[in-house]
Amino acid sequence: MDIRQAFAYSVQNLCRSERSGCGNGEDRLAMKQFELAGVVFDVDVHGAGPPMLYLHPEHYGQLHTPFLNSLAESWTVYAPRHPGFDGRRPPANFRQVSDIAYLYLDLLECLDLDTVVVLGASFGGWVALEMAVRDRARLCALGLIAPLGVKLGGRDDRDFADLSALPDDEAAACLFAGPLPDLGTFSQEELIAVARDRQFLAYYGWKPYLHNPSLVRWLHRVKMPVHLMWGAADGFVAPSLGQGLADLLPDVQLDILSGAGHYPQIECLDEMVAVLAAGPCASVGG
């Protein structure tokens, strides 16, 4: 089944997709709008190959475009924009990361996708874990790039750097091993997106800070191959947390990427793609 056929098959099985034009299976690379459980959200559909649900991190959406393009060479990438991050105010009772997880489980069901690789970066990794502990029926592997969501340290330890309490340059240096993004080159729209991304990271993850205290208890339920990937110079979520997570997951491969901070998919794109291609996401999903 080529991607065009695959996508046509998917859209025929949409449970409910409004204002999306999803009935047009010819539209192979497009942003589709969905309404599920009363939540309107967009999904970018991109590429060819087996299905991958890509869950974006909290920051710098436009800098991830090359990574998404690379993924699309091997997978049909479904990349939803998390509610709120897309500029729409989520419903009043949609406040937890678990709400996003349920929304995307509904999305997979709606699209009738099976043997899906879920790849989540940072905040998206947290969503992926929340999905996997709830319902793994449609998932075949998990790729997690420096995920948030699980705190392993004690109450006095900062598992996640308090970015909003750091000077801007120090906060950015937590995220990047190399040169920092130059906000002076960002368009007005991109700057507003930066502010909005920060707003909705706070909305979902202000307190408890960027984790769900009970998630760690249920990690044994992630009974599928998991590929943990971490930048060696990650100053936001230390690689040691990756090692701790690896000890708690049943079937895991941990790769540390040198020369990268929190977003190796931006800073070390080729290496990141190669590591992913050599790991369980590719071997299981592909």
Added chain:
Amino acid sequence: MKAWHFSEMAYHPGWEELGNSLRNVVPSRVFDPVLGADLYHRYLDEWALCDELGLNIMVNEHHTTATCTTSVCTIPMAILARETKTARLLCLGMPIANRMDAVRVAEEYAMIDVISRGRLEMGFVKGAPFEVSPANSNPATLMERFWEAHDLILKALTTHDGPFNWEGEHFQFRQVNVWPRPYQQPHPPVWMTVASPGSAAEAGARGHVIASLNTGYLRTPDIFKSYREAAAGVGKEATKDRFAYLAIIGVGETDEEGKRRAHQILDYSRTTPRAAAQFWFPPGYTANEVTAEKLHNRSPLMIPLRDGGEFVMQTGSVDEFVNAGVAFAGNPDTVFEQVREFNDHVGGLGHLLMMGQGGHISHEDTVGNLTLFSQEVLPRLAEL
């Protein structure tokens, strides 16, 4: 027009050592508790003096800062509820979106109202952006928490038939039953600080008193206008007693003495910008368009002048602050004339919130400032 004396109980002895960052990250080792005790007693004495001078009293609160050591506004209020006899007591205010227990706020306010025999004025404030970090309150949901707290506190103060249930988005209590009930019925007057026409409209629709803090000659009229329109929209009359304005006030026997006192008090304003940049824009606290602009343009805080110019808040002169309508300074005639002009310009004030102490001004000068104001300016405010 009523007048209210306001002080932030500054710990100014620490300012020089702390340099350009007076908030959030300042180590408390800088605070000498022995000296701090003397300062607390001094500031409380100055408020107590207001009771004799015919001035009312305003307190506020800030956290983790050497600019304001009133970290709990109801503590000086509680002391003054007992120590004073006639002054009205304004908490402006209580940052109700940052207080995680709204019922406790209702209890504190109710107790103070009863002890003071009905002299409390309840302020509900959003709180400055740098207050988010000490409270660890979620800035992305701050205003929805604010309004829920507002509703819960008022219901708690006006329900007298036993417990009620509250299971909202941000506050959950299954047995709300506040004792004592307030002295004033149905509840003490509600005040809100406002800084924009939008927030003024929210208060206007509810009929609360608004206090515009240092918004100056250019910005204040639109704020008051918005209040009047919103009040009219729900059939309420926006009487003068609904409008308050906070200014720095220095009064002396001569213009020079008044300006000297204002110059010292203005260190309150000049220290305001001295906070680390990252605490000014908590995520979601301000509109994303505003935050986006500040992401790459960290210009200093500016204050507009009447002629369309502006000056740097951190270094402004007395004359500039007076021109901007942020300060009133000089001899009693001069100050009265400045207040009268401002009052006319904004369409009428019911309350003049007077920062009569701030910065490095001495106790003696503060007493002189308050006394002269009460004797030579306050009686004439009745004309307005």
